[in-house]
Every structure is written in C-alpha cells, then in structure tokens.
Amino acid sequence: MVRPPCCDKLNLKRGLWTEEEDAKMLAYVSKHGTGNWTAVPKKAGLKRCGKSCRLRWTNYLRPDLKHDGFTPQEEEMIVRLHAAIGSRWSIIAQQLPGRTDNDVKNYWNTKLRKKLSEMGIDPVTHKPFSQILADYGNIGGFRKPGTRVGPLNKDLKSAIMLKSEPYPAARQGFPNFNSQLMTATISPQKEPIQDTLFNNNHTDNYPSDLLAELQAIKLVTEASNCSNIETIPPPAFAEASLSSSSVSYSPTCSATAAQEKASLDFSWHDFLLDDAFLPTDPQEQETTAEYSSKEFASQKQKGILQISDTDNEAATQESNTKAKAIECAVISNDFEASSSSDFAFVEAMLYQEYEMLLDFPNLEPFYY
DNA sequence: AAGCTAGACAACCGCGTTCCG
DNA sequence: TCGGAACGCGGTTGTCTAGCT
Numbered sequence: 444m445v446r447p448p449c450c451d452k453l454n455l456k457r458g459l460w461t462e463e464e465d466a467k468m469l470a471y472v473s474k475h476g477t478g479n480w481t482a483v484p485k486k487a488g489l490k491r492c493g494k495s496c497r498l499r500w501t502n503y504l505r506p507d508l509k510h511d512g513f514t515p516q517e518e519e520m521i522v523r524l525h526a527a528i529g530s531r532w533s534i535i536a537q538q539l540p541g542r543t544d545n546d547v548k549n550y551w552n553t554k555l556r557k558k559l560s561e562m563g564i565d566p567v568t569h570k571p572f573s574q575i576l577a578d579y580g581n582i583g584g585f586r587k588p589g590t591r592v593g594p595l596n597k598d599l600k601s602a603i604m605l606k607s608e609p610y611p612a613a614r615q616g617f618p619n620f621n622s623q624l625m626t627a628t629i630s631p632q633k634e635p636i637q638d639t640l641f642n643n644n645h646t647d648n649y650p651s652d653l654l655a656e657l658q659a660i661k662l663v664t665e666a667s668n669c670s671n672i673e674t675i676p677p678p679a680f681a682e683a684s685l686s687s688s689s690v691s692y693s694p695t696c697s698a699t700a701a702q703e704k705a706s707l708d709f710s711w712h713d714f715l716l717d718d719a720f721l722p723t724d725p726q727e728q729e730t731t732a733e734y735s736s737k738e739f740a741s742q743k744q745k746g747i748l749q750i751s752d753t754d755n756e757a758a759t760q761e762s763n764t765k766a767k768a769i770e771c772a773v774i775s776n777d778f779e780a781s782s783s784s785d786f787a788f789v790e791a792m793l794y795q796e797y798e799m800l801l802d803f804p805n806l807e808p809f810y811y
Numbered sequence: 812a813a814g815c816t817a818g819a820c821a822a823c824c825g826c827g828t829t830c831c832g
Numbered sequence: 833t834c835g836g837a838a839c840g841c842g843g844t845t846g847t848c849t850a851g852c853t
Contacts (some may be wrong), residue, residue: 552843
C-alpha cells in the first residue's frame, strides 16, 4: 500500500485515535474552531496529518453527531434516496441529521445491502432479482437453450444461492425484517419517491445540489412510470443511474386509473414469475419513445423543468445542465434506438463472453 | 482456552473539485 | 489564467470484537 508522501516524510501517526488525541483535537477545535486542517495537527500538538484530523472530527468528534443505531425511518430514507441517486452518500447523509456520509455508507454496506438481498431485491438497481434475471435472459432474445446464465452481480448471485423463493424474509418471518423497509422498497408505492422528496412542501429543506439531483430523479422516475402503461411495473422503482438512457417518458404523465387498478390487483408472486418489464412490441416502444421526446421538448420549452427558487441562480443552472443531460439522452436518436442498438452491443458482448467461457471453462466471468 | 470467522465501523487512499495567491 | 494547496467524496482496507467450533 502506498502511503501519502506527507505522512511518510513527517513520520506521522496513523491508525486508530487514542482518547488523548481526541481530547487534544476537541480542546483545539473548541478554542479555535475548524478550518485550515493542515495547520490543525501542529497547533493542536498532534502527530497526524491534517486530512486524518479532519476525518476524525467530521466522522466522530463533531458534537452534533448521533452515535446510536439507525431508526427504521432513517433506514427507509436511505433506501429511498439510494434508489433515487445511488451511492451519493454525502447527499444522503445531509438528509439525516447527525449522520455522516461514512455512517450511512457503512450502514448500507453492512446492513441494508444484505437486507435487500435477502428480500430478493438487487441493492444496486433496487429491482427484484427475478426481473434482472428475466431481463438478462431476454436481452435481444439472446440466450442459447441450456446454457448457463452468465455473469451476475455479487448480490444477485448470493441471493440466488440463498433461495430461489421470492422474498424469503417476508414470507418466513425473517427475524429483523422491517416492514417499513419492505414498503419503501418493493411495494407498489402509493407515494412515489419523486413526490415524497420533490413536492413543494419539502424542497426548502434540501440543498440546491440535491434539488438538482431530485429534479433529474423526478424526470427519470416519471419516465419509468410512463413507459410501462401497458404493463404496469408493480413498484415505482426509481432508477439509480441518472445517465440511464433506456427509458422513455413524458414529464407530465400522471397515474392513470388503469395504473391504480393494476397496483391494487398486483401480486408479487405473479410479478416475480413474470417478465412484465420488457417491451413486447418494438413498434409500440418506438412510438412511445418518439412521443416522449417530443413531449419532453415541449415541456422544456414551457419552462416546466426550471427550478422555482429564483434566488438561487447557480442551482438553476446546475439543474438545467443535468436536466439537459437527461434531455439529450431522451431526444437523441441513440435513445430512440436504444432498444435495438444498445441491445445489439450488449448482445455482442455477451456472445463474446459466452464463446470465451466455452473455450475456457475454468475462467471466472467478470463482474466479480 | 485457542483458533477461526463474520460483522461492525473507524480510518485510509486516490481522485476530482474548489479555493486562492 | 494558471498552478499548487486544501478540501470533499466514494471506495476500500484495517482493526476490533463477539460468537462459534
């Protein structure tokens, strides 16, 4: 492992902090405050680098930090935000007073990720594993009969190893199973994430960059909802990737009666055995994409995508930049053809790997 | 009692961004 | 405008501890 040059040169201490060091840090910060961390260790009489001091302060010593366990509400918040924006831990932590990004990240990695896996949900995409498997098996219609299912992510694999039955935790009374978490993640959401986080009553509470993120999230999630009007997706899973171009949408769409009915009639058992997400009719998919991009452009012109907070020009600009990125993905021909060209590319990749694995049966597929 | 393992969490590392002279 | 220092972030590693064999 390569040590930072500063620590090597100055023979600075590393590793866990002692109580004495903590006391020195606290004494110094309470007297002088934070700022210029490179000067802090010297002034505080610590043989640490500034970076280490800053980390110790922000992650542990800060007086406003909570050191107790996460509440179910906090869990739910983390899951929802992770579904919406991915591993942007600092942004997620901002929504949880007294929690640091490190806290949230550690909690996710040690608890929540496992919990979701055990519930049959891929913690990366927040989709049921069965759907991912179905998607995988149906990409471009590619899969040779009788062949192995190729590379899967680690969480999916471990979940499959655990049990093929859907949501074993929920069905078998998993000891620490949290029903709220289940609701937040997999049930048909009565209150979609974009509504929960983005409505006017709440936006004041979010920093501008998060607002920008949320605006993009709103666009993407609405896109997901609207692109499946014929085959309603049971949960309104928020797409984690903002750069995803595999969605088509109309920003103004709202839940239809058909959607509501479908939600009520929804059965997880059926869903998990079903391949409901995949477009069945290529023409319909194309039409939807075309309509959506036009509709999007129209809405954009009307200024619907602008952030209402006129006091914050920077936020507006940033938001527009991000919204534009989404717009590009939606409007470009590449997007409209995503189902064919992207799949063709993926198909080619998968086939290459398939052939390679045939030639080298002992070779581990990537994704590990 | 000793060794092993997994879980929890603290700390580190590298890299991108921001700030400032 | 540029370059270096400082800062912030996300991923990864290290360490400690409890439970099990």
